[in-house]
Amino acid sequence: MSKTLVIAEISGGRLKKTTLSAVAFARQAGQPFDILALGHDLGAAVEALRGYGAGAVKVCDHPGLKDYVGEHYTPTAAQVASAGGYSVVVCTASSFGKDLAPRVAARLGAGLASDISGVVRDGATLRYRRPMYAGNALGTMEVTTPVQAVTVRQAEFEAAAPSGGSSPTEAVAFAPSALAGRVEFLGFDEVKSERPELTEAGIVVSGGRSLKSSENFKNVLEPLVDALGAAMGASRAAVDAGYVPNDLQVGQTGKVVAPKLYFAVGISGAIQHLAGMKNSKTIVAINKDGEAPIFQVADYGLVADLFKAVPELTQAVLQARREQN
Amino acid sequence: MKILVPLKRTADPDNANKVKVSPDGSRVTTDGMEPKLNPFDEYAVEAALRLTENGKVRIAGDSLTVCTFAPKEASQTLRQALAMGADNALLYVTDDAQLDGDLVARALAKVVGDTKPDLVLLGKQAVDGDSNQVGQLLAEYLQWPSATFAMSLDLAQDKKTLVVGREVDGGVVRLRLTLPAVVTVDLRIVGPRAVTNHVTPASFTYGDTARFAPLPAIIKAKTKPLAEAPLASLGVDLGLKSRYTAYALPAARKAGVKVKDVQELVQRLRTEAKVL
Numbered sequence: 001m002s003k004t005l006v007i008a009e010i011s012g013g014r015l016k017k018t019t020l021s022a023v024a025f026a027r028q029a030g031q032p033f034d035i036l037a038l039g040h041d042l043g044a045a046v047e048a049l050r051g052y053g054a055g056a057v058k059v060c061d062h063p064g065l066k067d068y069v070g071e072h073y074t075p076t077a078a079q080v081a082s083a084g085g086y087s088v089v090v091c092t093a094s095s096f097g098k099d100l101a102p103r104v105a106a107r108l109g110a111g112l113a114s115d116i117s118g119v120v121r122d123g124a125t126l127r128y129r130r131p132m133y134a135g136n137a138l139g140t141m142e143v144t145t146p147v148q149a150v151t152v153r154q155a156e157f158e159a160a161a162p163s164g165g166s167s168p169t170e171a172v173a174f175a176p177s178a179l180a181g182r183v184e185f186l187g188f189d190e191v192k193s194e195r196p197e198l199t200e201a202g203i204v205v206s207g208g209r210s211l212k213s214s215e216n217f218k219n220v221l222e223p224l225v226d227a228l229g230a231a232m233g234a235s236r237a238a239v240d241a242g243y244v245p246n247d248l249q250v251g252q253t254g255k256v257v258a259p260k261l262y263f264a265v266g267i268s269g270a271i272q273h274l275a276g277m278k279n280s281k282t283i284v285a286i287n288k289d290g291e292a293p294i295f296q297v298a299d300y301g302l303v304a305d306l307f308k309a310v311p312e313l314t315q316a317v318l319q320a321r322r323e324q325n
Numbered sequence: 326m327k328i329l330v331p332l333k334r335t336a337d338p339d340n341a342n343k344v345k346v347s348p349d350g351s352r353v354t355t356d357g358m359e360p361k362l363n364p365f366d367e368y369a370v371e372a373a374l375r376l377t378e379n380g381k382v383r384i385a386g387d388s389l390t391v392c393t394f395a396p397k398e399a400s401q402t403l404r405q406a407l408a409m410g411a412d413n414a415l416l417y418v419t420d421d422a423q424l425d426g427d428l429v430a431r432a433l434a435k436v437v438g439d440t441k442p443d444l445v446l447l448g449k450q451a452v453d454g455d456s457n458q459v460g461q462l463l464a465e466y467l468q469w470p471s472a473t474f475a476m477s478l479d480l481a482q483d484k485k486t487l488v489v490g491r492e493v494d495g496g497v498v499r500l501r502l503t504l505p506a507v508v509t510v511d512l513r514i515v516g517p518r519a520v521t522n523h524v525t526p527a528s529f530t531y532g533d534t535a536r537f538a539p540l541p542a543i544i545k546a547k548t549k550p551l552a553e554a555p556l557a558s559l560g561v562d563l564g565l566k567s568r569y570t571a572y573a574l575p576a577a578r579k580a581g582v583k584v585k586d587v588q589e590l591v592q593r594l595r596t597e598a599k600v601l
């Protein structure tokens with residue numbers, strides 16, 4: 001029977017929630033699956049991974065895998081994949097999975113279906129649906145090699161819930177990389193935030209260039225973000241102007257989000273921005289230009305000056321919250 | 326320092342909502358959309374230029390080759406890169422439908438074998454297929470050190486190593502690569518201070534985007550070498566590892582309503598959409 005190998009994403013010893021989208025894929029693909037945990041000091045992450053119904057959780061806990069470097073992870077991942085005879089190897093299309101999956105595919109001679117939004121089984125064949133042209137076309141593709149590599153879009157594969165039970169663990173050997181001496185990990189400058197992660201939040205509030213400064217993001221937008229318990233996002237223009245950190249960028253080339261509620265505040269709605277948010281369940285746009293393209297995808301549009309509307313909205317949300325309690 | 330930038334022409338990304346699907350669903354059609362250099366590849370060309378020049382002057386002995394696998398018409402796109410400042414161009418003629426990312430990577434590995442660059446700079450993704458894989462595959466096929474999603478490049482004075490800032494979820498990772506290497510670039514690689522080669526004086530400021538080619542450069546580009554050969558001449562196995570069986574347009578979102586004020590918005594979000 002064909003099997004799927006899910007490569008877990010673990011950072012600083014902590015299991016990342018992204019992994020659960022790849023697990024969700026594995027369940028949908030409809031064949032037994034194992035999970036591979038790569039890293040160092042993996043105790044807690046491995047424990048967490050045992051609860052999802054995998055046949056086994058394979059573990060390579062090695063100092064050489066402490067920080068993610070593609071060259072360091074690829075040989076072990078590829079070795080486990082080929083030794084176990086997996087027909088599908090899957091990662092979530094986070095920056096981790098986007099980097100790792102093609103490398104493993106190359107090692108395995110596997111074709112790759114990247115950043116897919118859906119999978120359908122047709123007999124022995126898996127068909128993958130993937131957004132192209134910034135989400136303006138959907139392709140259906142097949143991988144024609146015996147082994148297939150896949151990355152799944154987190155916003156389209158809802159995090160798998162634990163299934164109970166406890167998968168057995170199995171230690172696997174570390175395969176050193178011939179390139180190790182030519183790639184040196186120097187450091188990770190992490191952007192820490194108290195707010196929910198963009199790709200995991202139920203509500204996202206994004207601001208655009210029109211906010212004009214990082215102070216305005218702080219004083220005007222953040223109170224709304226926090227009143228809603230939302231994650232904060234931004235357009236590329238706001239990121240490029242340095243108002244907020246890069247990793248808040250929503251769009252074709254930033255994060256793809258699909259929360260139940262998305263606010264686009266002072267964002268024009270360029271194609272590249274829409275690609276990252278137009279699958280949100282409910283979209284609200286606040287823009288002073290009634291002709292802005294964002295209104296073409298918004299369920300609720302408010303033509304207004306954000307500097308007036310956002311503080312009002314913040315108050316109204318706080319008021320609504322009080323009434324609910 | 327010799328740099329190779331593989332690049333792709335894509336249908337105008339700013340009008341991506343104009344793509345159509347043929348009635349039988351077998352093809353995406355981009356009729357009427359202007360072919361443009363994939364923006365990330367434009368950034369790769371810009372970054373390559375910044376690595377190989379002193380201010381605005383090419384460093385003696387350095388060179389930049391651009392390369393594409395595409396139909397003949399893509400020579401236009403290569404000329405655009407030549408006008409920006411690339412020295413020569415290679416066009417391996419093929420049909421887009423005869424390619425997948427894996428074949429592009431294997432063909433590139435051959436080109437690298439022939440041209441022996443110190444660095445291959447690619448875009449992180451071609452914005453038509455949005456696949457984001459060629460650089461990673463190429464690095465594996467070459468067994469070269471690599472870094473994806475570069476937002477900064479710092480080339481050591483001895484040109485033996487390159488420090489790359491990689492834009493990843495939650496922050497920036499820094500890697501030091503020993504050349505030769507493969508790097509894919511992200512949007513912010515064209516920031517005024519994103520690329521350092523320790524030759525261009527720190528006082529020299531670049532713009533915050535890829536350079537526009539002035540008219541004389543466009544004219545000069547017409548005489549720069551552009552070699553054309555069939556893809557098959559590289560001697561790679563032309564087999565593909567994946568194929569598209571159908572295309573469709575996404576369901577259009579229903580146009581919503583305009584609300585008159587914040588009160589109405591909140592009320593509708595609570596009672597109609599039930600999301601507050």
Ligand SMILES: Cc1cc2nc3c(=O)[nH]c(=O)nc-3n(C[C@H](O)[C@H](O)[C@H](O)COP(=O)(O)OP(=O)(O)OC[C@H]3O[C@@H](n4cnc5c(N)ncnc54)[C@H](O)[C@@H]3O)c2cc1C
Pocket residue numbers: 207208209210234235236237238249250251252253254255265266267268269270271272273276286287288289292304305306307364365512
């Ligand atoms: C290769 C490439 C990749 C890209 N990737 C992305 C991406 O991933 N994500 C992304 O977002 N963009 C991306 N872009 C950029 C994109 O094309 C747009 O330039 C960008 O999204 C515009 O951001 P903006 O809406 O904040 O700014 P603008 O387009 O300048 O819009 C500002 C809006 O604010 C409104 N406004 C101004 N003042 C007020 C006010 N006081 N109150 C209310 N409204 C106001 C204006 O009416 C306008 O609609 C990419 C571009 C390229 C070339």
Ligand SMILES: Nc1ncnc2c1ncn2[C@@H]1O[C@H](COP(=O)(O)O)[C@@H](O)[C@H]1O
Pocket residue numbers: 330331332333363365366392393394395424426429446447448449450451452454455456457458459460
């Ligand atoms: N047909 C092609 N010819 C040359 N380079 C390509 C081609 N397709 C992709 N590339 C390069 O690979 C990068 C990543 O593309 P992709 O993996 O298809 O998203 C692009 O930004 C280009 O630098």
